[in-house]
Amino acid sequence: MAFSGALTLTDLNDFITPAQACIKPVEQTNKPEPGAAATEIRIDSGGSYYEVSKESSTPSTQKLQAAEISLNDCLACSGCITSAESVLITLQSHAEVLSVLSSNPPSSSPSYRVPVLSISPQSLASLSASLPTPTPLQTVLDRVAAFAASLGFVHVFDTTFARELALREHVAEFSERKARGGDGDLPMLASACPGWVCYAEKTHGEMLPFIARTKSPQQIMGTLVKEWLGEKWGKRPDQIYHVTVMPCYDKKLEASRSDFYNEQYSTRDVDCVITTGELDLLMREKGFDLCLPVATSSPSSPLPYLLTHSGSSSGSYLSTILTHISETSSVPLTLTSHAPRADLEELTLSTPDGAPIFRGARCYGFRNLQNVVRRVGRSAGVQVGRGAAGRLVPRKREGKGERYDYVEVMACPGGCVNGGGQLKPPRDAEGLTRDWAADGVRTDKAWTREVEKAYWDTHGIPTPPASPKLGTSLDEVAVRVLGELCKPRAEAVRWDERMDDEAEERRRRFFRTQYRVVESEVVGLGVKW
Template sequence: MSAILSADDLNDFISPGVACIKPIETLPSAPPPPTSESLEFEVILDGQQPSSPSQSAGPAEISLTDCLACSGCVTTAEAVLVSLQSHNEVLSLLDSAPSLTLSPDCTAITNLEQNSFSKLFVCSISPQVLASLAAAIGSNTTQSQVLNMITHLFSNPELGLPSGGKHNNGFTYIVSTNRAREVCLVLGSDEALSTHNDIKKPVLTSSCPGWVCYAEKTHPYVLPYLSKVKSPQALTGTLLKTTLSKSLGISPDRIWHLSIMPCFDKKLEASREELTDSVWNTNNPQQSTKGIRDVDCVITTKEILMLAESRNIDFFSLPKTPISPSHQPPPFPNKTIGDFLFPSITPSHKNEQQTSQAGTSGGNLHFILHTLLAQHPGSQLVTTRGRNADVLEYCISASTGETIFKAARFYGFRNIQNLVRKLKPAKPSRMPGGKPFGSARRPGKAAGGNALDFSYVEVMACPGGCTNGGGQIKVDDPIVLERMGFGTENKPGPQEQKAWLEVVDEAYFSADEAPSPQEGEKANTEKGRVAGISPSYIRDTLKSWSDLTRIPLDKLAYTTYREVVSDVGKTQTDTERVVELAGKIGGGW
């Protein structure tokens, strides 16, 4: 789903006449309900013709969140619904009302009461997005230069989005999710290496929403293994909304957070009810039932270009240099969090932890392995390739030869299916005294090695990791075709896409980011840095965040999962059942 998902792919699983259970909960006022006992409503896709009134009660309106409550129409329904979060929504919100304005000392809002629709616009960007755009631009463009270009697009009143629109609105703060990623690495390491938590081993990463959605809908028995640490996107959203609402004295719904991500599944993650202020804003008596999202809208790398084009802006002509001081964003209301989110950038300083060994999906497993290597002097790390390049197994052994830790990396749904089969619990025998049966082998049997359980597994839905997300710029996109000299007769194939991904990965690993001033001071005295990250600085920042908001860290940085149960199929007619099965095996109308 993740690697190939596109808003244009709307004919894969769902077919005309397949019933959706969600519209039953909110019946439309027109047309009138049918006289039959059936309460099914047909989902109408673009280009399809609705059935006759005797066959259907009319098109159903389904919200984005509804998709997560149904496992019946997995791929197409999500593809339709994620289109609701798009560059058009960004432009619509920017034109809804004048944006909120900060006071001169950046501690309050000056025009809060002038318009109830006014928002404070903030944006977060994934480093994989920056890498994809840097590769598309070429000429050795760096991630920091791409971030400057996006800053111009979102904030420059002369060259960017604020130069047009109804209210000339722009984004006040633009941050990288890389800092939240470092928090996730530290908390994830504590979680995986702790023997006092309620998570089963092996601990499975949960920052990939495609993988989480797949587990919740099809293999709920793996949910107790999922890491409870939020993803960098979700953590950034919580950090921005809690800090800004507390520091500026405004409600979270007055802060509109746009996230730019490499994959479409992140739009589904943003719609989760577990990632709203209903979890952490427990003191708000006016809180809505479903809560205010920590991430209001998600667009992908390609949609940045569409956003610029919608306002007749040539993204690739935007300056790579920093925005002028007169257009610089105001200081962040909280200095501690501001210094953490906005580290100083120096082109000569290379980000130590962005290495090929860490992978292109954040480096969760890499950080844990290096934490253990630092804790056990003299230990050795051995890496074994699995059945393909997206399966790797890791083993840390002490100098005595004793195994200390064993972990693995599974990328792509083909490999994930093998993993979840190994985690499937055994079924009890119905025979008296019989042994459990039906359990596949548990993970951990390396080639030629002993069968040992993994302690940690890094799981990502996309083959090759997050730089290969479905929303990234691909080799067959027009801008890349022009850059690489492909014509209409010699379109690129899989090998060219593989070569293109290597270019994106190179841009990802060449990130240039310096530590914040406080982190830099700790670096001079602290010997416990892991993969370029200071765990003590991260923990100090988390404590300051919790103290500022007066919210426990477990409500700020952790989340939960739940089995998704569908009623689809329980009341289907024979015709509908045949249609659904035909769609799932590649047939249909």
Template sequence: MLASACPGWICYAEKTHGSFIIPHISTTKSPQQVMGSLVKGYFAEQKHLPPDRIYHVTVMPCYDKKLEASRPDFFNQEYQTRDVDCVITTGEVLKLLEQEGVSLPDVDPSPLDTVLGGAEEELGTHGGGGSGGFLEHTFRHAARELFGIHVGSIRYKPLKNKDFQEVTLERDGEVLLQFALAYGFRNIQNLVQKLKRGKCPYHYVEVMACPSGCLNGGGQIKLEGESSKEELQQVERLYQSPRAEIPEENQAVRELYQRWLGGWASGRAQEVLHTRYHAVERENSALNIKW
């Protein structure tokens, strides 16, 4: 299975390898579009508002997220509204603040809130790096559910470069799980070649279009005077500094599944949290890309 959170990768897969690669891609919506469904669905219901009365803005690390939000799959025909109405990058947020003459350190902090109700007391994060932690979460879950093994720390084995790494679960010398992360198009092309030759040994691959993943996304703020390597290390440190949570242990997530989605594997969860992909015919030119 190939991760589905990165629209840069999905667009490439649909345009370049279409019907060959699509069946291998997880149908789970990206975090942005899951949030779109929650805001225009769950949150709208909580507020007794129709979805078209809510304007949903996300702040994202890349411009591809704008294209993702504009896919017809994420348009509500009944209410003529998108699940995500506006996407701005972190760099654009800074530019907007500069245009308004506002400096973030001078702004009074306000309490965090959450779409799932109640006030968050502190900012949370997830384990598994700055691109969503899909590999680590799926690896731990699969090890526990399929083999009854609780995984402690995860050891990555770099392959060709730091953006192509492997993680394995072994028992008595037998490989039970073999996962990988492949970031950047050079590694993605390598991965696709392996798949085409029938020589891809991985059960799951966290695929991301940007080298170094989302923290290095094209829409991120570029700091003056810092080398891109130092800047990335600083962003990684900051991203990992909040307390990491395990999603299924979060009480609000549990309640959401129980009350609104009707259980972990319900038909409603399938409908709300999953999407589909579309092979783009080869005759479409670069000026006629379908999203």
């Protein structure tokens, strides 16, 4: 697995490799006993470490085991920012998936776990773009489902319905913050990108109050599979093995957060995350050709599938907020956009007399993210750059028309279709085969455009059985899921309707999360950005 480029002051990139700051200091509690032989550590030409006795007449040499960084170590450290692909993750790989499936007992056994696979639309788009001929996402999903079934998966879903629920909750949270209107409520910053959340928790604690509490589509999918569908299947959460396919390595970190661990059943909402590239590798290892047609039938999924949300291929969060404000406004609004630089777009809603009532932005990549963080800090009266020490300070706010109300934030340049776990282009701009990983290059813009094009070609021709569209049918499904999850109030509850206290608590548990500042444990090492 290739490491990402390092972040330096002279060559700012979007991903970071482990560095000296990733080394966790170890306190020595046992002192050498009197008369104990002195030893030293030597390193051979291959990079292996050896402990060599210095005082013995017959020196002994012992090879030392390499230290491993677990996922919990990474989450508890503040030495790096993102780039989960640089961390040794032993339980988040396609090999682990095969191991679990091969050891899964027969379905008649009490210890059998129902294997479920959920795949993101961005991953489907990356797989589609890699095929010799344009292939609609519906066809790619059918072929992935056929391959997953050959491995032992019983159910295969895409995550677009989970995204629909995330967008509805996102709008509800924005409305709550808008109504409160206090310090730390606005601007609201998107929360679906774990690389951005990890970055904020480790280096910009002052930004945490602004980040939306709404869960990402991946984690809401985990709730749907283990809580809602599991109940319909007559299975407990720990009797389901849920795997997701995501465009980003940082999704592995997100699934491993303690907030998404069910202590009652000792299981996670998402048991394992593999990237698009890992799924492609798994298919090639098993000799499965994604180009070959498979026998398909109309899906009998209890969830709507391949829903499209206009706006961006990174979740359409800003677009959904804009639509909500426009539809609930008492006067017609005008939308204007401005793109000061690549991967940064500013959008403004104005009244007929030209007064701006909402200002939002799409911000992709750390190059733009750094500037947006500073701008948010200035407008909100927050002292930026203090890491965990960041706090609200008395400072005159900028005018309302000069500050953002909402920002769709993604760590990857180009957004989620260009995630670090996506497939790399097979050839460069000159048509030559290239080893992108060895060259340290993530992708090129032309390839990203191909994936973006595939993302929006959801169904293609001929049109498959229609998925529920935005409107009555989808509203009914979403409201039913909300009402059934938020028992004991069983009757249908509108998404913007106030529930009783117990149902409201369940809703927040299923659809929202929390963040925390990660204090640095590094001693004697200055980490500067």
